[in-house]
Amino acid sequence: MKRVFGLFEGVFDGLYLTSALGLGLYLLVSGGGIARCLGGIMALVLVGGDAFHLIPRMAVIAGRDEEKLRPALGRGKQITSISMTVFYLLLWQLGLSLFSPKPAMGLSYLAYGLAALRIFLCLLPQNGWQKRYPPLSWGILRNIPFFLLGLLVSALFYMNRAAVSGLSLMWLAILLSFAFYLPVVLWANKNPKVGMFMLPKTCVYLWMLASFLSL
Numbered sequence: 001m002k003r004v005f006g007l008f009e010g011v012f013d014g015l016y017l018t019s020a021l022g023l024g025l026y027l028l029v030s031g032g033g034i035a036r037c038l039g040g041i042m043a044l045v046l047v048g049g050d051a052f053h054l055i056p057r058m059a060v061i062a063g064r065d066e067e068k069l070r071p072a073l074g075r076g077k078q079i080t081s082i083s084m085t086v087f088y089l090l091l092w093q094l095g096l097s098l099f100s101p102k103p104a105m106g107l108s109y110l111a112y113g114l115a116a117l118r119i120f121l122c123l124l125p126q127n128g129w130q131k132r133y134p135p136l137s138w139g140i141l142r143n144i145p146f147f148l149l150g151l152l153v154s155a156l157f158y159m160n161r162a163a164v165s166g167l168s169l170m171w172l173a174i175l176l177s178f179a180f181y182l183p184v185v186l187w188a189n190k191n192p193k194v195g196m197f198m199l200p201k202t203c204v205y206l207w208m209l210a211s212f213l214s215l
Helices: 002-029 034-061 070-099 105-123 136-159 170-187 192-214
Strands: none
Touching (some): 002 034, 034 192, 070 105, 105 136
16 A cells, blocks of 8 residues: 555656646746746746655655655755745735735735745754654744745735636635645654645645636
């Protein structure tokens, strides 16, 4: 059963990377204005960051020595954490360009401040990225500003959910992505099966990227 799930995970990760890359490139070359182009950039940021973790992960599933790939897996998690932060910051900017909310300047300072704090915390060596079981306390600490950033972006899209029909449920997608991510942060070290929540989280990200086709 473990082998079967591993193969499923490897195929799933490969399909996700190729689908997200295809969506990003299509959004960039298909025209449609700055907002659509920004959506394409967001897709490439997301898939580019995730690739640093998922490709080594797929190599482990294929039979490579996990301990030898531990540094690559750890560095990949760090890069993915940073790229997800940039993704939500770009999503915030996309919302501002589409909705022009007022007042927005103060909230933008908050969004950028939370993103900067999250990235700074991700860069600190105390995270122990390359350890098999990184410290939970740092996993929680670095995700606090990330969760707050996600709530802020979700609130922006919720308050303007009627402005762009194709993005009317973006706020829900954001909340779902964090709902699937939170158990992994809190309990994956104790119970690796909790990591399965990353699969529906990834599906939510594909839903978010596909929503940009409406721009």
